[in-house]
Amino acid sequence: MIAVPAVLVVALVLALAGGNGEETQQPQGEPAAATATRADRFDSARAWKHLKYQVGLGPRPAGSPELAKLAGYLRARLPRGHYENVPGHPGLRNVVGRIPGSEPAVVLAAHYDTKNLPGFVGANDGAGGTAAVLEISRALRKLKRPKGAPEIRFVFFDGEEATDDSRPFEATGLRGSKAYAERHGEQIRALVLLDFVAEKGAMRIPREAGSDPRLWRRLRAAARRAGSQEAFPAGVSGEVTDDHTPFARKGIPAVDLIDFTFPCWHKRCDDLSAVSERSLDLSGEAVLELLRTWR
DSSP, rough: OOOOTTTTHHHHHHHHHEEETTTOOOOTOOOOOOOOOOOOOHHHHHHHHHHHHHHOOOOTTTTTTTHHHHHHHHHHHHTTOOEEEOTTSTOOOEEEEEEOOEEEEEEEEEEEOOOOOOOOOOOIIIIIIIHHHOOOOOOHOOOOOOOOOEEEEEEEEEEESSSSTSSOHHHHSSSHHHHHHHHHHHEEEEEEEEEEESSSSSOOOOEESSSOHHHHHHHHHHHHTTTTTSOOOOSSSOOOOOTTTHTTTEEEEEEEEEEETTTTTTTTOOOOOOOGGHHHHHOOOOOHHHHHHHO
């Protein structure tokens, strides 16, 4: 998944050194958030079960019977869940749901396919983000949101992984996200993409350089309110091409939650031993707080 420019290594070094300080500014109009109390609105145990279910299916490349089974599992658990075919790619389909609200909509997304590699089950690269989005969709249905809160769409992108690594990544990857952005771009005010959000250990997700700075500050403020600030340090990592890219190129504010120091990227070690429920909880609580309070 994702294409990574050469500048990533340099930018990661800067991020680990504390970045350039651009992310430390308190967003105007955001409530102060210094609190040691962790929010407990995101059910990490339920999300962890969703993650384990996906891994238990085995490899889930686009077009596979295993991915079709997962698509049914996701659709049944999303509010107003349904499929959207991916034009030009027979057999590929995004799984979509929504909670009504004002327009334009905010999209919360993840990709649900895995790289087509022998034995690769994508516990972090695919399953983690998918599990978090699914649990956030369930929690938001029960939580009170501000008057005039936006419609929230939940989208699981099919065909994110490239099918031909000898060609540029975007030539055979990002199939589901490109189709959704093309069809629905004018209806969307912002997109939040969950990708590597369950890495075991001290997960740290600085802003990916292609992610919208203002929206990222808003996310970090939500993380502070939720007590998840440790997972979202100041600083910037290198830019990656991912499912948020088609939206950013249309001028839609988009952010990608991705801890690209993950050592098991596209390796068989990306299994249950590489992820943790705690990391899933940290990212889940932050994003849930962002969407719960969006007005």
